[in-house]
Amino acid sequence: MFKKILIANRGEITIRVIRACKELGVPTVAVYSEADRAALHVRAADEAYCIGPAPSRDSYLRGDRILEVAQAAGADAIHPGYGFLSENAAFAEACAAAGITFIGPNPRAIRVMGNKTTSRVAVHEMGVPLVPGMRENLQSEAEAVAWARKIGYPIMMKAAAGGGGKGLRMILREEDLLPAYRTAKSESLAAFGDDAVYMERYIENPRHIEIQVLGDRHGNIIYCPERECSIQRRHQKVIEEAPSPIVDAEMRRAMGEAAVRAARAVDYDSAGTVEFIVSGKSREFFFLEMNTRLQVEHPITEMITGIDLCKEMIRSAAGYVLPFRQEDVPCHGHALECRIYAEDPDNRFLPTPGRIIGLRVPGGPWVRDESGMYEGLDVPIHYDPMLSKLVVWGSTRERMVTRMLRALSEYKVKGIKTTIPFHARVLRNPKFLEGDIDTNFIDREFQPQDEARVKPHEDVALVAAAIKAYRRDKAKGLAAPASGGGGDASLWKQSGRVKRDPGF
Structure with a gap:
């Protein structure tokens, strides 16, 4: 078993891995951004190190910095959790080069399965059923039109390199195809640094x-x-x-x-x-x-x-x-x-x-x-x-x-x-x-x-907000004095009195 495991993540998944490590008798190392200094996973680990500012690109996505911490802390394995670097083949290879075990699959598996078109080719060869559609990336708008007619509408256009709904479009008619193609490529490039897209049949329900x-x-x-x-x-x-x-x-x-x-x-x-x-x-x-x-x-x-x-x-x-x-x-x-x-x-x-x-x-x-x-x-x-x-x-x-x-x-x-x-x-x-x-x-x-839908207790929330605003303004000397009665009169009583126009 490993001597010490660094968890390259944050939040509840880091705590989940820490608990598993404790049951295995393995000490743990947490990393955190400046925004997560008081996070629970920092308290739960045996050791914790700051790896950078709040943005993920400057902290949890800094594989080089995480490897430096792992080596300094004497960790011989890194668990990536999910998200961040968990499906990054280059990081898994960097761990191996540094003599640290990546707790995840081999880099080839990450690389092949991380791309939707290469993964479709790989599993098709093993007899796994695929949605009718492409097993390669689209190369042009003309090819998109030809493939769409071959597959038949409705069609799903998908980013080859990503997930989470980025670069994903359902297309019902041919006139919507090329605008969706251009938008999907642009969105995929922005989200994953790769504008490759492909198409497959839309499955109903x-x-x-x-x-x-x-x-x-x-x-x-x-x-x-x-x-x-x-x-x-x-x-x-x-x-x-x-x-x-x-x-x-x-x-x-x-x-x-x-x-x-x-x-x-x-x-x-x-x-x-x-x-x-x-x-x-x-x-x-x-x-x-x-x-x-x-x-x-x-x-x-x-x-x-x-x-x-x-x-x-x-x-x-x-x-x-x-x-x-x-x-x-x-x-x-x-x-x-x-x-x-x-x-x-x-x-x-x-x-x-x-x-x-x-x-x-x-x-x-x-x-x-x-x-x-x-x-x-x-x-x-x-x-x-x-x-x-x-x-x-x-x-x-x-x-x-x-x-x-x-x-x-x-x-x-x-x-x-x-x-x-x-x-x-x-x-x-x-x-x-x-x-x-x-x-x-x-x-x-x-x-x-x-x-x-009517929001629950909306009237109560409005009354509470009004009272809070009045008390805040009164404390700042901004609230207008209520008419009638002395300063010690009940606010509820004063608010219920009718203010009559002199000309009424």
């Missing part, structure tokens, strides 16, 4: 279902039961559950074996996820992409299998053989994850940075809170607004949902707005309860509701 794989450095690869990740907003996952409501044992085996074939295409040797797009009508599944890292939603797989994916990822990097075979992987009950964001669901989900002045975390049987929050924390504007991941388990899907609603009702974050109320609304939706969902679920079900 698409569901996003993924398979967790786990490999070691001895050629062993297993898969875990699937995760349903169709509840998305702006192409970002919001709520995930495992297993999927529409997947039976036969479909699970077929998807799992396809995921293992995809992983074998690049000699995969760590924790990773193969994502599929599934037709909500036919239940056909097609390869979407592979994430060569630990996923945000990995806890729900841990809850239904009992496998500590974070620890097994570390053990695999250290050269250990996987301690179980495929037939040893169970699927017990149901698990659900709600991503709690510092966003205002009543104001177009805009970020809500600020200080957390009060916090009550839910508990009870089979409730797990993966969080980097504490009372007094200043939530910065510089990074992803996810605060925590609330995870529950239930023996049935109905019990799982009931438990999550109870946990959400207990979760109190004061000082900033969060998405907790929105999650409760989703979980009470009749179509969600029936499992009738797809990746357009939130836009279709909640956008019309939100436009017409």
Whole structure:
């Protein structure tokens, strides 16, 4: 096992890795930006080092600086978490050159699977089903027109180098094709430094279902039961559950074996996820992409299998053989994850940075809170607004949902707005309860509701704001004196008196 592990990340995922390291008996090193000096992951680690200013490009994306800290601290391994440098093949190679183990897959796997067109070619050779479309990048506008006519509308145009909805466009008609092509290339270049795009057929009523794989450095690869990740907003996952409501044992085996074939295409040797797009009508599944890292939603797989994916990822990097075979992987009950964001669901989900002045975390049987929050924390504007991941388990899907609603009702974050109320609304939706969902679920079900919805307690909020403004102005000597009565009269009484016009 490693002597010391540096976690090249921040927030709740860093704390998750630190906990796994403590159980393995391995000391930990945290890194932090100037904005994260008081962050919880800094307190949780055995050692912590500042690596630069708040912007990610000057801190968490500085691979050279992170390697310098690792060498100075005597760390012989680096866990990248997710995001930042976790899928950066050049950083994995730099770690190897410095004699430090990168806790993740081999650089070739990262490089091949990090590009959507090269990954499609690689998995196609292994017999993994693909969405009908291109396996190479578009070279010109004329080629885009020709391929679109060949594939047939509607079409999805995608950035070859990225994800998260960047460079992604759905095209319904030929007249929209070239404007979308130009916009997608420009957006992809800005987001990923690469303007390559390709096209594939749009799958109607698409569901996003993924398979967790786990490999070691001895050629062993297993898969875990699937995760349903169709509840998305702006192409970002919001709520995930495992297993999927529409997947039976036969479909699970077929998807799992396809995921293992995809992983074998690049000699995969760590924790990773193969994502599929599934037709909500036919239940056909097609390869979407592979994430060569630990996923945000990995806890729900841990809850239904009992496998500590974070620890097994570390053990695999250290050269250990996987301690179980495929037939040893169970699927017990149901698990659900709600991503709690510092966003205002009543104001177009805009970020809500600020200080957390009060916090009550839910508990009870089979409730797990993966969080980097504490009372007094200043939530910065510089990074992803996810605060925590609330995870529950239930023996049935109905019990799982009931438990999550109870946990959400207990979760109190004061000082900033969060998405907790929105999650409760989703979980009470009749179509969600029936499992009738797809990746357009939130836009279709909640956008019309939100436009017409009366905000809860809006009148109370307005009265409270008026009283606060009056007291602030009075303290500054700006408030006008109330008419009638002395200075000791009740403000409530004065505010209720009618001011009559003399000419009335």
